[in-house]
Amino acid sequence: MNEHTERVRRLQERLLQLQIDGCMITQNVDLYYFTGSMQTGYLFVPNEGEAVFFVRRSVVRAEQESSITVESLGSFRSFGERLADVYRSLFHAAHSRNLRLAAEFDVLPVQQLKRLEAVLPQVDWVDGSLLIRELRMIKSAAEIGYIREAGRVINLAFEDALDKLRPGMLELELMSHIETYVRRAGHIGIMRMRGYNQEVITGMIGAGEAAAMPTYFDGPAGGQGLSPASPQSASRRPIAANEPILIDIGCCIDGYVIDQTRTVVIGTLAEDLLQAYEHSEQIIRSVESKLLPGTVCEQLYMHSLQMAYTAGLSDHYMGYGDDQVKFLGHGIGLEIDELPVLAKGFSYRLQPGMVIAIEPKFTFPQRGVVGIENSYAITDTGFEKLTVSREGLIQL
Amino acid sequence: MNEHTERVRRLQERLLQLQIDGCMITQNVDLYYFTGSMQTGYLFVPNEGEAVFFVRRSVVRAEQESSITVESLGSFRSFGERLADVYRSLFHAAHSRNLRLAAEFDVLPVQQLKRLEAVLPQVDWVDGSLLIRELRMIKSAAEIGYIREAGRVINLAFEDALDKLRPGMLELELMSHIETYVRRAGHIGIMRMRGYNQEVITGMIGAGEAAAMPTYFDGPAGGQGLSPASPQSASRRPIAANEPILIDIGCCIDGYVIDQTRTVVIGTLAEDLLQAYEHSEQIIRSVESKLLPGTVCEQLYMHSLQMAYTAGLSDHYMGYGDDQVKFLGHGIGLEIDELPVLAKGFSYRLQPGMVIAIEPKFTFPQRGVVGIENSYAITDTGFEKLTVSREGLIQL
Numbered sequence: 076m077n078e079h080t081e082r083v084r085r086l087q088e089r090l091l092q093l094q095i096d097g098c099m100i101t102q103n104v105d106l107y108y109f110t111g112s113m114q115t116g117y118l119f120v121p122n123e124g125e126a127v128f129f130v131r132r133s134v135v136r137a138e139q140e141s142s143i144t145v146e147s148l149g150s151f152r153s154f155g156e157r158l159a160d161v162y163r164s165l166f167h168a169a170h171s172r173n174l175r176l177a178a179e180f181d182v183l184p185v186q187q188l189k190r191l192e193a194v195l196p197q198v199d200w201v202d203g204s205l206l207i208r209e210l211r212m213i214k215s216a217a218e219i220g221y222i223r224e225a226g227r228v229i230n231l232a233f234e235d236a237l238d239k240l241r242p243g244m245l246e247l248e249l250m251s252h253i254e255t256y257v258r259r260a261g262h263i264g265i266m267r268m269r270g271y272n273q274e275v276i277t278g279m280i281g282a283g284e285a286a287a288m289p290t291y292f293d294g295p296a297g298g299q300g301l302s303p304a305s306p307q308s309a310s311r312r313p314i315a316a317n318e319p320i321l322i323d324i325g326c327c328i329d330g331y332v333i334d335q336t337r338t339v340v341i342g343t344l345a346e347d348l349l350q351a352y353e354h355s356e357q358i359i360r361s362v363e364s365k366l367l368p369g370t371v372c373e374q375l376y377m378h379s380l381q382m383a384y385t386a387g388l389s390d391h392y393m394g395y396g397d398d399q400v401k402f403l404g405h406g407i408g409l410e411i412d413e414l415p416v417l418a419k420g421f422s423y424r425l426q427p428g429m430v431i432a433i434e435p436k437f438t439f440p441q442r443g444v445v446g447i448e449n450s451y452a453i454t455d456t457g458f459e460k461l462t463v464s465r466e467g468l469i470q471l
Numbered sequence: 472m473n474e475h476t477e478r479v480r481r482l483q484e485r486l487l488q489l490q491i492d493g494c495m496i497t498q499n500v501d502l503y504y505f506t507g508s509m510q511t512g513y514l515f516v517p518n519e520g521e522a523v524f525f526v527r528r529s530v531v532r533a534e535q536e537s538s539i540t541v542e543s544l545g546s547f548r549s550f551g552e553r554l555a556d557v558y559r560s561l562f563h564a565a566h567s568r569n570l571r572l573a574a575e576f577d578v579l580p581v582q583q584l585k586r587l588e589a590v591l592p593q594v595d596w597v598d599g600s601l602l603i604r605e606l607r608m609i610k611s612a613a614e615i616g617y618i619r620e621a622g623r624v625i626n627l628a629f630e631d632a633l634d635k636l637r638p639g640m641l642e643l644e645l646m647s648h649i650e651t652y653v654r655r656a657g658h659i660g661i662m663r664m665r666g667y668n669q670e671v672i673t674g675m676i677g678a679g680e681a682a683a684m685p686t687y688f689d690g691p692a693g694g695q696g697l698s699p700a701s702p703q704s705a706s707r708r709p710i711a712a713n714e715p716i717l718i719d720i721g722c723c724i725d726g727y728v729i730d731q732t733r734t735v736v737i738g739t740l741a742e743d744l745l746q747a748y749e750h751s752e753q754i755i756r757s758v759e760s761k762l763l764p765g766t767v768c769e770q771l772y773m774h775s776l777q778m779a780y781t782a783g784l785s786d787h788y789m790g791y792g793d794d795q796v797k798f799l800g801h802g803i804g805l806e807i808d809e810l811p812v813l814a815k816g817f818s819y820r821l822q823p824g825m826v827i828a829i830e831p832k833f834t835f836p837q838r839g840v841v842g843i844e845n846s847y848a849i850t851d852t853g854f855e856k857l858t859v860s861r862e863g864l865i866q867l
Contacts, residue, residue, distance in 0.1 A: 101667075101668075102668065103668040103670075103687075107699065107700055111699060112699055112702075113687065113699060113700065113701075113702050114686075114687040114702070115668060115687040131687075132685065132686075132687055132793075132794055133685035133686055133687060133693075133793075133794050134793065135685055135793075135794070136684070136685055136686065136687070136702065140699040140702070147793075178581070180580065180581040180582040180585070181580055181581075181582045182580055183580060183581050183667075184576065184577055184578055184579060184580060184581075184667055185574070185576040185577075185579050185580075185581055185584050185598070186576040186577045186598065186600065187667060188581050189576070202581070202582065204582065247654070247655065247657075248655065250654075251651055251654045251655050254650070254651070254654060254660075255647055255650070255651045258643070258646075258647045258650060259643065259644065259647050261643075261697055261707075263672075263697060263700065263701035264650075264660075264661070264672030264673070264701075264704075265660070265661055265670065265672060271497075271579075271580055271583060272497075272498065272499040272511060274499075274661065276659075276660035276661060277660070288532070289528065289529035289531055289532055290510075290528075290529055290532065291499075291509065291510040291511040291527075291528055291529060291532070297529075301657055301659060301725075302725050302726070303503065303507060303508055303509060303536040303726075304503055304509065304659065304725050304726025304727075304805075305509075305659035305660075305723075305726065306508075306509050306510070306532065306536070308660075311657075327701075329697075329698050329700050330698070330700025330701070331700075397528075397529075397530065397531075397543075398528055398529050398531070409700075
C-alpha cells in the first residue's frame, strides 16, 4: 500500500468513526495529499470501498500522477447521477435518509458548495476541515524528508544572503537575493497557506521599525511591505547598522515548506534588544526540553508566556499591544498554517510525526523585532531540528 | 469624493437597484478596492448611508490607509449587535422581514459564511460576487495607470531575459531572471487570482513539448512545472535551439497586474509553427479592429474561432484536444482573472475602462505552443495597448 492509499484508508477509518458516509475533496493541496496529483476535480472517498478522483483537467496528467483511480469528470451537471451510479450501494443504502458527506468548509467557497448541493440534493454536507487537517498533522518519514530538504535549501539561501548584506541595502533587495536562491533550488514561488486572505511568498525581512509595524498577517512580525496593496513582508526601507534585522524566511520544495527566523545585526545591538533576543533563545531551549510525545500543545505556549512575563517582557511578546498574536508556534507541511497550533485551547498532545515551527519573538515599536524560529519534527524520544542555520544573534 | 468613496457609492446604487439591503465585504482584494486598505476585517456597505470598515487587525494600519471610516471590530461574537447598533434604522426597518445582504460567494469559504450566519441570524445571504466583479470590471484612469506601469516593467524584464537566454538554460532559470527583475522593480511576488485553487506567480515559461503539456490551470498553456506538487509554469527542462519558447509573463505592481505573451526561438522555427504563430498575430490584429465600445465580448471569441477554423488550425487553438480552453481573453486588474471574459455566454459590450488580456495561441503536442498576448485598455474610440514589448516572432 503506498502513502496515498494509506492516507485514504486513514480518512475512511475516521469517517466510519464519525458516522459520515463519505468525503468530497476539492482543494488543490488536499487533493495532492490524498492522490499525489494536483489536477482539478473531485476526489470522492466513501467510508468503505474504493475512492475515485473525478478529474476535470487535466485527465491525462492526473492519470500519470495519481495513486487513486482517475475517471474523467465529464459534465458537472450529471455528476450527481454519475456518483450514484459508481457508488450504487452507498447511495442505495441512503435511500431512506440523506447521505452525510464531508467537505473542506475552511477553504471551499460558498459558490462551490452550492454547485455540489445542486447536483447532489440527497446529501447533507458537514464540515470535514478538522478531520483532514488532523490527518495531515502527522507526517510520514517521506514528508519529513521533504521538509528537511527545504530546511537545507533555506540555510544555503540564508548564508548566501548574509554574504551579500551591506548597510544601505533595501529589505526588498535582500529578500530578492533569498528568493532568487531558493527559486533556482526548486522553490515553487510561494509558501501555500490555508487561512482565508493570507499570503506568503518567501516569508519576511524586516529591519528596525519596519519589522515592528503591525499587519493583518496572522503572525508576530508582518513587516511594512511594499504598499497598502501588499502590506506585509519586505519594504523598500534601507537596512542600517546597529538595528535588528529579522529574517523570517522559508521555501516550498516539492510541495513542503520550511519556516525559520534568525536575528542579524550589522554592528551591535542595544543592550535591551540583545537581552530580549537572548531571552527568545532561552524560551526556545526550554520549550525544546518539553518537545516529547505526550506534551500538551497549549502548555508550551503558556510556559513561554510565563517565561516572557518573568523576564518583564510580556508587553513585547509575539507582537506589541493590540497587535500581539496569541500563539508560540504552528504546524507546517504542505501549508504553512497547519495543525497543531501552540496556543490556548489546543489540547493536542505531541505525537511522533508532527512538524512544528516554534517562534518566540519580541517586538519593540519604532525599534524592531528580535527572536528565533526553528522547525522541529517530533520523534519517539524527542525531536529532530529541521532548520539547520546557525543560532545566536548573528553579528556582521 | 475620492476613488474609494466613489466605488462604494456605485456599489450602493447597484444594491438599491437589486433590492439588497447591504453588502459585507471580506476578501483582501475587494477590501483594498473599496477602502484602499488590505487589513483584515469586515467592510459593511449599507445600500444608503455611510460604509464602515470593521477591522480585526491591524486597526492602526487600516486607519492610516483606508478612505472609509474604520472602527475596531472587537469581539466577533458581538458583531451582530454592534452592526444592529451602528445601522439602527436599517436593522429596524427590517424588523418585520429578514435583511438581504450580499457577500462574495465566489471566494468566501463556507466556514466564514457560517460564522456570519451565527452572529447575524436575521439575515438572508445572497451572492454578491458578480455585482462586485462587474463594478471592478470598469477601471479608473488611476487603475489603468498602475497597469500601464506594470506593462512598462514587464517589458524591461522581458528584454533583460532575452539578453540572458542561451541554449541549455533551464526554463526555471530563465523564469528566475524575470522574477528577480520584476521583484526588484516592486512586483509583490505573486499575481493574485480569484479562481478557486488557481495560483500564478509570474506567469509561465514553456519551451518545446513542456509548454504543450496539459495542466489543471485554466489557460491555453500551463506548462510542465517543477513536480506534481507544482504542476504548471516553468520546469527544469533545458531550452534548446529551433523550438518555440513561450514566454507568458506578468507582474503585480502596486496591486495591479499585467499579462503578456511573446514567442521566442533560438535559431529558426519549423514552417508550420511559424505559420501558426503568424496566424495568432493575424487574429490579434483582426480582434484589435473590433476593440471598440459596443462590441459584444463573445463575438470576439467566436470571430477568433472562425479565423482558426478557416486557417485549418481549429484542433490546435487554445490548447489541444480535451484540454482546449474555451476563451480568447480575460479582464485583468487587481486580479488576473477579472471580467469580462471573451468567451461564449459573455454578452457584455466593451466599455471604456475595461482592461482585457487577449491571447490567441496554438498548441502542438510534443512540439510546443506559439502565440501572442497583449493587454488592452478600452477607450472611447478604440483601445490603448498596455503591453509594450516588441511583437513578431522573436528570433535570437
